[in-house]
Amino acid sequence: MSQASALRPYELTVLSETFRLLGDPSRLKILLCCSDGPKSVSKIAAELQLSQSLVSHHLRLLRGARLVRGERQSKKVFYEIADKHVSDMLSDMISHIREDRSEH
Amino acid sequence: MSQASALRPYELTVLSETFRLLGDPSRLKILLCCSDGPKSVSKIAAELQLSQSLVSHHLRLLRGARLVRGERQSKKVFYEIADKHVSDMLSDMISHIREDRSEH
């Protein structure tokens, strides 16, 4: 982790902003929810038992950070993980969480 | 990312909690700051131009999540990244941030 000091201010901002967005349980659930293929807002809301409004608000933030992208198909808008980097990022973090942290 | 739905509630809590902690710029700086070897609280505060109190408060949260660990040596307490998983986690995220997200 000697790249730490090499982190430029902008990169640090993006990094913490990304972490911050993923740090809310509802938002994280939404992101994970649409990580297995595109899903409409209403479907996400139904699956997660969250209000349509809340899901939409969160999706806007996730969209703003390019973590998801949405595509309109007639009445519905289908959201999915923006790209492979985002899904890899999540997989990696999940792996880290699952590994025991108590060793050195 | 089909492991998403396989995420247990506890894992999701830990995951979002970890993201949340890393989502604050000061806290992220502190974590990165002590990722290249153990550093005392006062040294971290000086390097980052943050108050001693603030650094200590943040370190407590990071410690609580096992992201750092501190060791007392006489008057000073030296903090460092808890283990390799945490530093790998950070490296991975930094790599992802540095890679262009605009492709598929």
Add this chain to the structure above:
DNA sequence: CAAACATATGAATATGTATTCATATGTTAC
């Protein structure tokens, strides 16, 4: 023990933000 230094912590505050509610915008079908 007192003094100086280092860290930790509780309370207070100010700021951010997650959630809800009501409503607007957009889309399709009649």
Add this chain to the structure above:
DNA sequence: GTAACATATGAATACATATTCATATGTTTG
């Protein structure tokens, strides 16, 4: 156009939390 459906959005609110200040706790040295 109107009605029905789907999503987006602004305002309000309730809640979380980052930061500061003052002070307590712990440690070494005289």
